[in-house]
Amino acid sequence: MASGEEDGTVEEKETNNKKRTKGTIATAWLTFYNIAMTAGWLVLAVAMVRYYLQKGTHKGLYRNIAKTLKFFQTFALLEVGHCAIGIVRTSVIVTGVQVCSRIFMVWFVTNSIRQIQNEESVILFVVVWTITEITRYSFYTFNLLNHLPYFIKWARYNMFIVMYPLGVIGELLTIHASLPYVRRSGMYSLRLPNKYNVSFDYYYFLIIVMLSYIPLFPQLYFHMLRQRRRVLHGEIVVEKDE
Numbered sequence: 659m660a661s662g663e664e665d666g667t668v669e670e671k672e673t674n675n676k677k678r679t680k681g682t683i684a685t686a687w688l689t690f691y692n693i694a695m696t697a698g699w700l701v702l703a704v705a706m707v708r709y710y711l712q713k714g715t716h717k718g719l720y721r722n723i724a725k726t727l728k729f730f731q732t733f734a735l736l737e738v739g740h741c742a743i744g745i746v747r748t749s750v751i752v753t754g755v756q757v758c759s760r761i762f763m764v765w766f767v768t769n770s771i772r773q774i775q776n777e778e779s780v781i782l783f784v785v786v787w788t789i790t791e792i793t794r795y796s797f798y799t800f801n802l803l804n805h806l807p808y809f810i811k812w813a814r815y816n817m818f819i820v821m822y823p824l825g826v827i828g829e830l831l832t833i834h835a836s837l838p839y840v841r842r843s844g845m846y847s848l849r850l851p852n853k854y855n856v857s858f859d860y861y862y863f864l865i866i867v868m869l870s871y872i873p874l875f876p877q878l879y880f881h882m883l884r885q886r887r888r889v890l891h892g893e894i895v896v897e898k899d900e
């Protein structure tokens with residue numbers, strides 16, 4: 659008599675094989691992690707909508723959601739660990755650049771420079787991240803539970819086409835807005851002479867960060883386009899850094 663797996667489609671068999679490789683503990687952990695992250699970003703979305711409906715302005719919104727945003731975005735560092743130990747099939751480099759640039763945006767730009775927290779660009783990238791992450795983490799959750807609605811899969815691999823550039827615009831405008839304050843305050847900078855005999859200018863560092871989007875962002879974007887072709891159109895795609 660044929661077993662359940664033998665009866666299944668090729669796609670189901672592939673999913674079962676993948677799960678077996680991943681292991682039960684890893685799958686359980688990832689399911690918990692993705693549910694927690696979906697919930698976290700949903701809380702953030704609800705808080706933003708409520709704030710805007712109550713106050714009728716985006717001013718003060720960032721301060722209102724800052725703690726939750728910092729917590730869940732920082733928690734995403736675990737994703738670099740997931741790739742490093744091999745429980746998800748993603749490049750450590752791609753994930754590392756994505757997660758670290760976001761953490762940098764949250765802690766070392768938006769959180770550190772109060773004067774820019776009411777900029778529209780901050781709201782732009784926070785809203786874009788929130789929509790993206792709710793979709794992404796619910797995609798992973800339903801995928802792990804083997805009940806993935808097509809519209810979530812579609813959204814995961816189509817929305818980024820618009821959302822990624824929008825997020826980047828929000829992030830770059832925010833860093834740009836912070837430059838005058840950083841220059842005036844000399845924050846995070848080290849001037850000579852000092853006992854370490856080292857000088858560091860955060861203002862120029864931020865300009866370098868902005869310029870680094872030029873080579874790095876296309877790599878993330880093309881990575882996602884390749885993932886899209888693989889998942890939605892079944893193309894076999896070879897990643898160079900894997």
Ligand SMILES: CCCCCCCCCCCCC[C@@H](O)CC(=O)SCCNC(=O)CCNC(=O)[C@H](O)C(C)(C)COP(=O)(O)OP(=O)(O)OC[C@H]1O[C@@H](n2cnc3c(N)ncnc32)[C@H](O)[C@@H]1OP(=O)(O)O
Pocket residue numbers: 676688692737746747748749752753755756757758759760762786787790794798801802817818821822823824825826829867870871874875878881882885
């Ligand atoms: C210190 C100063 C630093 C300065 C650096 C400056 C850098 C500048 C450039 C950076 C620009 C970033 C801008 C960015 O912040 C803007 C935005 O994010 S805007 C919002 C739009 N964004 C997106 O759409 C994000 C798209 N990116 C991502 O989704 C991820 O970050 C990425 C790592 C790119 C995802 O790639 P991945 O390879 O993971 O794709 P998949 O989702 O298809 O997953 C591949 C397989 O792994 C499985 N997986 C992955 N994660 C999980 C998980 N948590 N749980 C379960 N399974 C997981 C997934 O299912 C796939 O499995 P399979 O191959 O079996 O199908």
